[in-house]
Amino acid sequence: MITFEHVSKVYPDGTHAVHDLTFDAPSGRLTVLVGPSGCGKTTSMRMINRLIDPTEGVVSLDGEDTRSVDAIDLRRKIGYVIQSAGLFPHRTVVDNVAALPRLLGAGKKEARADALALLEKVGLDERYALRYPYQLSGGQQQRVGVARALATDPPFLLMDEPFSAVDPVVRTQLQDSFLQLQRDIGKTIVMVTHDIDEALKLGDRVAVFREGGTLAQVATPAELLAHPADPFVADFVGASRGYRALGFVEATATVRLAEEVTVRVGARPADVGGADPSTGSGQRDGWSVVVDDDGAPLGWVDLKATGEVVEERHIDFSGTVARADGSLRDLLDAALSSPTGRGLVAGPDGRLRGSVVADEVLRHLGRGREAEVAS
């Protein structure tokens, strides 16, 4: 656990970067520090590995005051990932990862073998191992940065805007694969970001900072969305927080799915079975779900509008596909984005399970609220 107790940082010119900060980052969890620029979040993080020393107060790791240990020894048990990766340009990818183990006396062969295993773990193909950083994309460099930070298997990890220097698509990939990794390694992580969406997505706990280096609220993402402590937090968390809060409510088996008629590319509309009046769904309005050979949904097709044969160009891809074990937000989004108003839902195996309408999601949500009030 990383603990801040009444920590302040005042610069010689009188600027208060951080003011009387008290909170903790629990072991094995990812705590995100988020806030507008100049709110002291980065300064706070850098006080953990003593890149910056606090003016007042105590920062401790598992109960040990960071000032009671040598700064170098302290840093060697805290992994560090920075925004632009900060790789060593003169070392190959594998040697970047092996650098710190080598510095601490590990043999070259062993350190490189470990580094290769780590690179695989962060999702970088082995063929990049002997390249130099300039030969990698930003996203790949960032993966190397994460692997390097984990090279000595430190119990703590600090991440300074680790995913903000890449484009949104790559960012989502990096975030997802990092979440996966963290489920595996369970490090005690403090991450700084200015992106509230990233904070809510990645954080087990989110600490919202406000200007002047004070803490506005520390809470789980769901709590932050449902019960912001004050107007500043409410405003910072953003306008569509009601909708986003749904992202933290898991869909359960009680959400009713309707059956859909499925067709494949190449099928003849005339051969597709007629509407099933008993379920009130299916082909009633002429829309059917196109699935691939594995039964995974591709999109919708209006059988009234196709010719003799269903072709790929007839498919409407606009709807998103929610996972049956996903969140209510995913289900609602699938329903809202669907050309039929019926959101496609797939099982964990990717096969179509059925469809869901927005009313069903909201009805389900209402029940969840009642349960919350009752408990």
Add this chain to the structure above:
Amino acid sequence: MIGDWFASNAARIGELTAWHAALSVIPTVLGLVIAVPLAWWASRSARIYPLVVGASGLLYTVPSIALFVLLPQVLGTKILDPLNVVVALTLYSVALLVRVVADGLASVPHDTVQAATAMGYRPWQRLLLVELPVAVPAIGGGLRVAVVSNVSIVTMAALLGIPQLGSLFTEGFSLRLTLPIVVGILLCLVLSVVLDVLVHAGTRALTPWQQKLETA
């Protein structure tokens, strides 16, 4: 007549060239060794940088002939001792290289330095394992200038009678012969080019990680 002169002087010309090369290269290497810690010190503080770089730059303005004459009194050496030349040229090399190395260290990406610090590199480990290797291209450029300038300054030592290619100039002057002078100039040029190419090749060999610029 030209052939005669070469025949009777070939061995000596070879010897003079070897001396000249040694008197140019050794001070360059020593200069670099001295410049690195000075530059590191300078690069660590915005206040120290102008003092160190300014002071070392001033060294370069001292006329070489004055240094050659002064140094024996300071060092207690004989005036004909080649050590005087080595010390003088080392000073010039330091003068040139402190700025080059300091700017080279400053050119290392801030993120790289910060990452090394945060990973737990001690300052000297960071210098030797990260900052200097990354600064090699910048330092290599400065070394080329330093070694070529030394090849030129060494000739001044001929006035003291220390053997090197400059001796051909004084000889040609006193014998009123053009040939030794021309040969001396040509050999200095060749030596400059060879040393320059060697330093350049060495820099390239040390930096396989640099993005190669495509030359069509």
